[in-house]
Amino acid sequence: MNLLFDIANVLLPEAFLSILIILCIILTFVLKEENQNLVFAAALTGLILTLFSFIFIPFSQENQALYGNFVSNSFTIIFRILILIGTILTVMLSRRYTSNFSNSIGEFYTLILIATLGGMLLTGANDLIMLFVAIETLSISSFALCGYTKLDKLSNEAALKYLIIGAASTAVMLYGFSFLYGITGQTNIADIIKVLPNYQPSIVLILSFLFILAGFGYKLSAVPFHVWAPDVYQGAPIPVAAYLSVVSKIAGFAALTRFMTLIYSDISIFTVAIAVIAVLTMTVGNLMALGQKNIRRLMAYSSIAQAGYVLLGLSVLTIEGVSGIIFYLIAYLFMNFGTWAAIQIFATETGMDSIDDYNGLAYKNKYFSLCLAICLLSLAGIPFTSGFFAKFYLFKAIAFAGLNYMPLLIIALVNTVLGVFYYVKVIRAMYVRTNNGTAKQNGKLKISLSLQSVLVVTVLTTLLIGVFAGSFIDISKFAAKSITINKKSPVESFSDISSFIR
């Protein structure tokens, strides 16, 4: 239990990030308003350095830090790297956006960095209190970021909705934690796992499972905890919306997967509860997305639906399912970020975000439309994009988990087909429809360098993951191995899901 050893082996990136946050705060308050863009440079270089610091962390072995508060293994390292990449893309996305502000530029980046620290700690949190503090760090920074454009009515509405629903769901989750603590008398997850088998399964345990699932469901915007998502994604600044739909979700999934498989995989309704939420999430998300006119609301419902697919991977409760989750989230990070980058470029240059405004865009901006189309096709799961392989691998894991899960697979496939409709709607607007003069986007889009590089990088990675899917699958398989599923009797847990869904 040496502090330096812990930090060098486990918490090195987080330590770097904390130093970077303090540096950014100092820069924010020292620099004049004209020079605030230096904070952007500092944040970007600092984040890239932090990304490189993962080289020094042992990848394949499990290490605990600071009295078992934080665990670093291949699973959490993959997710922390994903969160960092997402943050780097967010920071680059914000460059052009914040240049419109006359002040409060440095605070924006600082808040993003603090939220990222919360997200990274959330992935490996191994103590109920650590988990709670990490979630709150992520949430409270997000509340402030959502309402950042405070003169904007929609942004205010977004921040208020996010705050109130967030507070309520946090309370519910904390109540679930308190039950778990009451049962076991321990806050450390490793200790809880030791005590829990001696405990007679009761309704309190199931209730705590449901409450904690509700708390995580809010972070992942799973139905029925999704009502905040469309308004927040529409009202919040676009980089923040991208951040919430990708980074915040990835952190939530990492924590959910670790926490649920470690503690609750033994209880009887695990599969049923998560499968029902997954099915509801993808179906409601896809159905609601069909009628959307605003592209940001469409992306909100799309990200709800995507969360449903990922939850399916958790419901089957196998190592293959977990590796499916990891691979899906790797692909999701890049394809979703690409779409948001395109939306950001379009909104910055034209100030519009309705789908009709994209009419005939392909005739003037060939490459831009191509990039957006690739990202959308990947989200829809059209073959030879990363989204296709991600869906394929995830559904394969569900199909191999057993015949009981067949109905889930069918629902997921139907949903995939449903999803194609609204993704293609945007592509059709760009390529088939003509600009009838009402839209203001005349002339070529002038895209700033940072936005351009985000778009190009995400699109290229989306394509590359599609081409080299095998190696990414190997990585996710390796990372999934460090998840232990504490399931005693597989026969019991395989409750008849098909009867429940019908």
Added chain:
Amino acid sequence: MEVIYNLFFYLISFVLIISALGVVFMPRIVYSAVSLILAFISVAGIFVMLNADFLAITQIIVYAVGITIILIFAIMLTGKISEKKLWIAFAPRTLFAFAISGAFFVTILFAITDGFKLVARESNIFSATLPSLETIETLQTEGTTGIIGKALFTKYVLPFEVLSLLLIAAMLGAIVMTKKSGDNLINHTTKTIEED
């Protein structure tokens, strides 16, 4: 001893429930706020009975004093709301809210009494690791403050340190929200809507 303990417990619980109902049903918002103070102090009383002295003091300092004073300030500064009469609306949504909270209450009761089996006697659901008599004696003689302090800087040092960054985030957010001087924090999309 047991009788006195029970007497105090029921007394405090009675005051807590009455004042909590007062928060909801009082006609003026200032009365609700005062009722809230009483509720917070009763909770502190329950903490005292559980040998959690540090928690009780914190409860009084943070909740009964700090939060309610901010609440009353907010009522004062927003002006008109304090004169507005508040009453539970007789609308379908009230019924709906009552149904939801009632169902929630019954579920919790069902769970912690292990299916209504343990209403009469004490529940043993949470008895997996009861503290030993010696622990209780130490708590009663020495107090919990030292133990909590030690735990914060050994076992829970990581969450404790992260909390400081969390507070910075909250503070930064509050500063950005309330700063006035010549900012133009506005979305791109909104800007053009205003131009039209």
